[in-house]
Amino acid sequence: MLGDPRTVRITGDATAAVYRRVDDADAEARPDDYRGRPVPEAYVWCNLTSGNGARALWLLLLPFMVVNLAHWMRPTTRGRRRTVRLYGLLVRLAGLTLTVLLVAAACEVALDLTAWQCAGTPACAQRHSWLGFLSPAGSGNGWWSQPGRRLALACLVPAALTGLLWYLSHRTWSAYESQQPMSRRAEPEEETGRTGLGRPGFWYGRRLVARLRAAHTAAGFLTVAAAVGTSAARYDRRSGGPAVLESLGWLLDATLVVGTVVVVWVVCRRGRTERRMDQELDKTLVRWLPTGSLALLALTLLYAGWSRPRWHSEGRLPGDMTFGGIALVQGLLVVALALAARILYRTHPDTRTALRGQAGPAVATLACALGGVMSGGVAQRVADWLDGTHETVLGPPVLLTWQASVIPPLLLVLAALCTWLAWRTWQRRRADMGTVELDYQGEPKDAARTRRIASTRAMAALTDRAPLLVGITASVTLLFGAGALAGALTTQDAPGEAAQGSYDVVQGGAETAQALGSWLIGFGFILFVTWGRRAYKDPSARRTIGILWDVGTFWPRAAHPFAPPCYAERAVPDLTWRMVTWTRTNGGRLVLSGHSQGSVLAAAAAWQLKPSVRKRVALLTYGSPLERLYGRWFPAHFGPAALSSLHHEVDCWRNLHRLTDPIGGPVRLPGDCGHEVDREPLRDPLAYGRTAEHPLPAPILGHSDYQADPAFAEERERLLARLRPDVPAPRAQGDGQERGVTDNRTQGSSGRSSS
Template sequence: MLDDPRTVRISGDDTAAVFRRTEDADAERRPDDYRGKPVPEAYVWCNLTSGNGSRALWLLLLPFMVVNLAHWMRPTSRHRKRLVRTYGLLVRLVGLTLTVLLVAAACEVALDLTAWQCAGTPACAADRAWLGFLATDASGDGGWWSQPGRRLALAAAVPTALTGLLWYLSHRTWSAYESQQPLPHQDDPEEETSRTALGRPGFWYGRRLVARLRAAHTAAGLLTVAAAVGTSAARHDRRPSGPALLDALGWALDATLVLGGAVVVWVVCRRGRSENRLDRRLDRTLVRRLPLSALVVLVLTLLYAGWSRPDWRSAGRLPGDATFGGIALVQGLLVVGLAVVAHLLHRTSPDARTAIRGFGGPAVAMLSCALGGVMSGGGAQRVADWLDGTQGSIDGPPVLLTWQASVIPPLLVVVAVLCAWFGVQTVRRKRRELTRIPLDHPGEPEDSTRTRRIAGTRARAALTDRAPLLVGIISAVTLLLGAAALTGAWLSGTTPEQAAQGTPDVVEGAAETAQALGSWLIGFGFILFVTWGRRAYKDPSARRTIGILWDVGTFWPRAAHPFAPPCYAERAVPDLTWRMAAWTRATQATGGRLVLSGHSQGSVLAAAAAWQLRPSVRKRVALLTYGSPLERLYGRWFPAHFGPASLMSLHREVDCWRNLYRTTDPIGGPIQLPGDWGPQVDRPALKDPLAYGRTEAHPLPAPILGHSDYQADPAFAEERARLLARLKPGVPAPRPSAAEAAQAPDGAEAAVTPGPADPPGTAG
């Protein structure tokens, strides 16, 4: 970024920091040497997304990250606050079901398949020496741990540990990344004109909501484990000859679980994000007592299940079909309700550029549920195959998971058809580009190979604009196939292969093939998550690839799911804002001028940081973006925060904004402001490659750069020079208030010493 191998860190730590060239480290002390020259600075934040190898394990939290994205994909709305709150509430409830689904899948593996079925079946336990102390013999006798209730109580340690791990990761990552204090917003007569929530004081500080959701989701996980253990014992105690005391305890347990679930749902529904002010409070009583109360209920449940019941035998499956079926039904209803609310919001201020006509959030929420289903079903299928192999001594996972696996092959057929259609569209676009490229390079000798390569790059870059159609169709088909699987499981009560017996041979063969292929595919998908995470732990290049995925997925605060990977922007945006505010205060004699430049996701951080500045400070900032997804991705998928009104307000509030893009770039694009505002921001598309053939300036073939190396284009230096020239020293400086001066970070005043010859600054 600084185009110099000799750099020095002037602020920050090993995670994220501001760097300068070594020769510029003391620029403030030598104002005469920098008169009329900029001081380049680079803010480096890559370790927030692709640091050590343990970050790769966050792939297992992918469904939680995806549902959190759905929260921010709310359509633009005008004066519909009740619908906005309903939208956020429904997404939070979808996130809660994902936590219950993950813990229920762990219970299925540990309690049902291992402790109940395999340990309770002599033929299965005989091949597993580590299950010997839990196993029963052919007559049903065994050691102290062989009773089903005690086996379930011991196996409950696995899902309980998983819940505790999720709580620990959420708490630790929040402390490490998201506890940074944003720049305080002062109550002054300045009129705040920002049209986006990203400029609100509490947007990048969601401490209170994350703590509440973490307590609720932790309690939900512990109560799910308690329900898996306790309801099985209670169902056994309700037989006519069962002890009256245990029967009463069973009913009391069921009532406690229902009450605890109601409290968890109430906590999730009670409060959303607080963005209009910086809310530093914590609901300490709720945050501490709710998980602790759920843990107490779990311990009492384990003691109740461990009570001696000599006549209790494990047979068949635990009632997993009802559990997973209920979760799938609730998720489907929530997604449908979310789609209705999104449609009503989109109707208030329709925008043709909004992804999937406002249904982007519901579509992504549906995909998060599908990912959760693949991971839970895949884990159960693979563990069942590992425990039983081809013996057929245990019943295996619930029937619903088998039905869900059976609909994966039809879904993949739909995906293959869509990919083929996109391929045809890409070929057609490439043919159109073949005729345009010679017009872009008049007088050049034509090279058919070179032309095809450039045309192919442009055509593939345009596929990004087709992504909303792909996501929308896949989500709709997933919802329909999921409903079909749920209906088939509940009506037949058997696997697809068994339900198809007696039908024509073609139908029976198709059902058998779909069930077998789907079982392997769903297991393969689960193994893929694990192996990819393991590879990324050892391979830095793979870890960087995952970091790119995290750039978009973890930009947004955790508003729907507390166990999602942490939000790096809650560290990066305050870093940038504090740095810019410190510069403008320390150089108030010259107006504190700077050019803020950002590439790709850095342009999104630059815009978010600019929105957090006071309006008078924002007027002294020039913005230079290149390869920017601000409109092409964020504007379409997150219209409530990066829609046309928000981007227009950003253009009006900063001193100047210029944007560079290429037609060969699959990520960046024009800002496309309406009317005459567009040319003021967007420079015409840059040439890529810089030269078609060999020239004196480019004696070797110029590469097709696509999304990279924008700074190598002469247009970058030209636009930056224009912005620096525009920011003249005569701009008046703001007068910092006493409260603002008191909130300045330690050493901020010494970072840039005020003086009559202080130069404008640039930050990349």
């Protein structure tokens, strides 16, 4: 990026740093050598997203990351503050259900399938010697053979998972998001609501993350306590045992209800604080909530471990009620979220907004579906591993089987949609072939070359159809999920069993869907884990996942504290501090250039500057998703009003894009510094055939290597020339003399570097 393999770090650490060429390392000490030309720097932030193998394990947190995105996808609005708060509240509650779903899935595997069904069945326990000490038919009918004690021992697995999530959330906050932005007051122009990215506390969500972390950790421990304690309490009420145990069971249930109410109250009570840096943490109740729930879990284990010689494990634990309740609550939350988004969108409609404001509810639906697929996948695989073909284990709850059964018809709908998109792409390619020939008039025609360029353009245009794909997928998923829930609740049987007695075609289709869905959901989970394992060892695969994290972890953790950490809470303060210290120390101006996700960081950092500093900055973006992706999917923060305000507050802004780029695009803003913000689309490839400048076939660059196009150097020089006449020279060491240095920051592509 700097055009020289010899670079030196001038500030920063191994995680993120600013680099210069070796020859430019002491530029401030030699101002005469740089009079009239810039000092290029590059900010490298790749280690924040794909630096080491541990990032691959973040794939397991994918549902949390997706639901966190839904929080930031609310439509642009004018007024409606209560509806905005309701929107954020509904997303936070949806995130809470995902935590409960994850822990409930771990309880299903450890408590129901392993400790209750397999260990309680002699035939299954004999095939797994490590379960022998838990089996009633084991050696001497040991102390651990009673169901309550087996459940108490097995609950250590989901409890440990909850503790691990708490630890990772706390550790990643300290490692990535604890950097404080520059302290400043909110400017009056930032109170207009054009975007929240310029508010002083936007990139410092310490209080909310700590609050949600406490609530979600407590919810996890309470879920484990409910899975263990309610089973024992139900037995005590049915068996007519000692009155003291029955009373303890009722007390336990009441305490769980109170704990649940407190957790929900903590999640509902407070959202983000952005107009100032909120460094205060919540008081005793919130801070001690995880400890109190852990203490309740410990008391529950003592209660469940009480001797009950006549208690025997039969059937399944009541998982259908748990998973059915979670699915029902998630569906209601998504519907309420869609209504809130509709109300917000109607106050300020914009046809460029993805799904007419319904992007947030659609993404929240996909997050819930992804959590359900992962839960059902691990439960199905563990059940198959424990039981095989012996049919001694009943398997996971009926609802998970119904959810697996709707996967084949869902895949058929997606296949039909993809077929339609492929047909539309083929039509677009045929139409673009004529356009390509017009763009390269006078060149000898090559049908294969023209077809390749037109195909690249048509494939790049698929990005603009992503809202359609997401909307249809979310709608069908919600519809099929409601059908699965209704089928499980009304029949209480798996689809194949529920269809018995029907027509042969219906019964055969139900059994096929059930078998194929169970296989697909298990295969998908194995593929998911395999991909994560490969990314853990393979840097190239890890960089691919890093592209996913570029978008997914750009936003602060506002809806789920266990989502992967927000790298922008480190990168944006880094860039802001560097720009402010440069302009303050040297009195200079700078060109801030950014490619791909780097252009998003550049815009976010520019919004964090004071207006007086922002006027000393020129923007050069290329391959930028600012309008094409962020403006459409996150309109409240990157919509037309926000981008227009940024354009008028910086000195000048130029944007480069290509028709072959599937990510970058125009920002669609009029210019006020002599030309439009968007330059006309760059030619790609640079040459159609062989020329004196390109004796070998020029490659189709698409999203990469914008610097190879002469237009990049031309626009960069134009911005520098615009700034150069007014650039005050830097102060020499020891005197007040000013010398001329212009700073140009080169910002790299997604997953590599930026500045």
